Amino acid sequence: MSGESTWIRSAATLTPDGFWEGATVELHGARIAQVWTAGTAPPPAPGARVLELGSQVLLPGFVNAHTHAAMNLLRGFSDDKPLQRWLEEDVYPAEARLRPGDILWGTCAALLEMIRSGITTFVDMYFALDEVAEATRESGVRGVLGRGLVTVGGRGREALAEAAAFHAEADGSADGRITVWLAPHAPYTTTPDFLAEVGEVARRIGTGVHIHLSETAQEVAEAVRAWGVTPFGLMQEVGLDRQPLLAAHAVHLRPDDLERFANWKPGIAHNPISNLKMGCGMAPVARLLALGVPLGLGTDGAASANSLDFFLTMKASLWGARGLSGDPVRPNAEQILEAASLGGARALGMEGLIGSIRPGLAADLIGVSLEGVGLEPLHDRTSTLVYAATAEAVRTVMVDGRLLYRDGQFLTLDKDAILAHATEIARRLVARN
Ligand SMILES: [Zn+2]
Numbered sequence: 001m002s003g004e005s006t007w008i009r010s011a012a013t014l015t016p017d018g019f020w021e022g023a024t025v026e027l028h029g030a031r032i033a034q035v036w037t038a039g040t041a042p043p044p045a046p047g048a049r050v051l052e053l054g055s056q057v058l059l060p061g062f063v064n065a066h067t068h069a070a071m072n073l074l075r076g077f078s079d080d081k082p083l084q085r086w087l088e089e090d091v092y093p094a095e096a097r098l099r100p101g102d103i104l105w106g107t108c109a110a111l112l113e114m115i116r117s118g119i120t121t122f123v124d125m126y127f128a129l130d131e132v133a134e135a136t137r138e139s140g141v142r143g144v145l146g147r148g149l150v151t152v153g154g155r156g157r158e159a160l161a162e163a164a165a166f167h168a169e170a171d172g173s174a175d176g177r178i179t180v181w182l183a184p185h186a187p188y189t190t191t192p193d194f195l196a197e198v199g200e201v202a203r204r205i206g207t208g209v210h211i212h213l214s215e216t217a218q219e220v221a222e223a224v225r226a227w228g229v230t231p232f233g234l235m236q237e238v239g240l241d242r243q244p245l246l247a248a249h250a251v252h253l254r255p256d257d258l259e260r261f262a263n264w265k266p267g268i269a270h271n272p273i274s275n276l277k278m279g280c281g282m283a284p285v286a287r288l289l290a291l292g293v294p295l296g297l298g299t300d301g302a303a304s305a306n307s308l309d310f311f312l313t314m315k316a317s318l319w320g321a322r323g324l325s326g327d328p329v330r331p332n333a334e335q336i337l338e339a340a341s342l343g344g345a346r347a348l349g350m351e352g353l354i355g356s357i358r359p360g361l362a363a364d365l366i367g368v369s370l371e372g373v374g375l376e377p378l379h380d381r382t383s384t385l386v387y388a389a390t391a392e393a394v395r396t397v398m399v400d401g402r403l404l405y406r407d408g409q410f411l412t413l414d415k416d417a418i419l420a421h422a423t424e425i426a427r428r429l430v431a432r433n
Contacts, residue, residue: 004029006401007044010053010367012381014060014337016356019381025058027363030175030400034359056367056395057381060356061120062310063344065269066210066248066298068126068148069135070098070106072113073426074303083216083278091303094429102425103128107135109422112415113308114299115141117391120364120399121344121354123246123269123298125183125210129166137174140404140412142364144348145170146183146210149198151190160194160201167205177400179207179350181246186212187231188219196238208244208349211235214257215249216280232257236264244349248298250288251281261291267347268293270339272316273307274300285321286330289339296344297336309391314340318386333386367396 006027013023015035022038044050071091078090103126114122121142124132129147136143147163149156163182171180184190184198202209213231214220223231233256235241246267270283288295297317299308314336321331331339345355354364370376370384375393378384385393397405404412 004049004401005033005045006049006051006363007041008051008053008058008365010058011055013058013357014381016358019057023058025357025363025365027401030363030402032357032359032361032363035357051396053367053396055371056369057385058357059118059366059368059385060341061354061364061366061397061399062118062340063296063348063355064114064119064122064299064308064310065246065267065296065344065347066123066125066271066300067110067114067308068301068303069110069114069122069124069132070103070126070128071301071303072110072308073102073106073422073429074301075306077303077426077430079277079306083280086278086304097429097431098128100128101131102429104131104135105418105421105425107132108139108413108418110302110308111135111139111141112410112413112418113302113391114310115139115397115405115410115413116394117308117310118366118368118394118397119308119310120366120397121348121350123181123210123344123348125185125248129163129170129180133170133173133178136178138412140177140399140402142177142179142354142362142399143174144179144181144210144350146181149182149184149190149194151194156190156194157197160198164201164205167207171207175400181208181210181244183210186215186219187223187234192227192234192238195234195240199239199243202243208246209240210246210248211240212249213247214252215275217252220252220254230254230257232260232266235266236260241266246347248300249275249280249283251275251283253284258287258291261288261293265291265293267349268295269298269344269347270295270317271298271300271305271313272320273305273313276316276320277306278304282320282324284324285317286325286327289331289335294343294346295339296347297340298344310340311385311390311393314386333382337382337386363398363401365396365398366394368393369395 024041167180342355
């Protein structure tokens with residue numbers, strides 16, 4: 001479809017300058033060519049594709065800045081336990097039963113849910129990346145994929161070498177939709193020496209690092225005890241501030257962390273549902289935004305968050321931040337809607353490709369209906385999108401100009417086959433015998 005032109009008409013288009021009523025977005029192939037204000041678009045060229053979205057509003061696709069997609073298989077099987085016990089008693093034993101092929105189906109199941117929710121880019125940390133990449137390729141979604149690396153069990157170096165080899169093989173594949181990062185799991189499951197090595201490899205191969213950081217108070221206290229610095233401080237000590245860094249969580253920040261962010265702006269993936277449900281706390285969203293730290297939203301995996309509905313993620317982010325601070329004003333709905341797309345793009349350093357609707361960027365677009373029970377009357381689009389809408393409002397999803405979902409129909413993935421396979425696999429994973 002490289003040269004094909006597409007014209008998208010909708011009730012309003014969210015541009016970097018706010019909503020433009022009645023705008024027309026013109027695509028050339030996979031890219032946005034022009035955004036025409038109402039009444040200024042020339043007639044579509046003969047043979048051009050015209051997409052009439054009627055009363056839907058057109059938004060940049062959402063960027064899910066942190067997830068473990070295949071953990072969709074473990075949704076609802078273990079809840080209401082402290083993080084470490086949840087991992088050790090339930091999650092790790094179930095994951096140990098994963099067989100080749102399972103992660104492909106689990107990731108596809110998550111991608112159905114993400115597409116339905118308007119997510120057009122996902123940042124994944126898991127293993128069997130060839131399967132995650134295959135699911136990404138099939139789905140048509142854009143993926144930033146990282147193999148989770150741990151040193152426990154003594155396979156850290158081998159896994160790092162494999163991750164670097166996977167980067168050489170898959171980075172830029174699927175017409176450029178797949179990006180490969182390195183993903184050491186966390187400081188408490190690796191060592192400072194290993195993290196320094198990950199940084200060296202990342203800089204050598206020219207990629208970024210995705211890691212869990214400062215998720216629980218205990219983790220931060222133990223880091224300070226062991227190394228004399230917070231987890232973010234440790235990143236600077238081992239040189240992980242010298243390539244793009246995406247830190248998932250950043251819930252427990254100490255004053256010296258906030259001082260650090262005056263000069264160093266790591267990307268942050270804020271995962272409010274998982275953090276609130278696990279009782280971990282809540283990232284200081286308004287403070288981070290005020291400091292200019294690029295902040296995106298993440299769902300985390302469905303095993304901890306139970307839902308990949310990005311509209312719920314936006315709500316949890318606002319509710320949690322305000323519940324924590326007592327400030328009913330900051331962050332506001334506009335900031336959170338921006339975090340859902342452009343914030344995630346910035347946290348990845350990919351704002352030149354995704355995250356907004358402007359000429360030159362990838363045509364990663366979603367159409368959202370703000371009509372119907374629970375959504376009307378429509379006074380303010382941002383308010384309805386952030387405070388009232390859920391994933392059901394998403395009607396159109398496109399990545400690189402290719403439609404993936406329209407009016408409840410998945411156009412790239414076989415929903416019924418995926419759900420059936422995923423359920424069968426999930427039953428085997430949790431069978432205790
Ligand atoms: Zn995570």
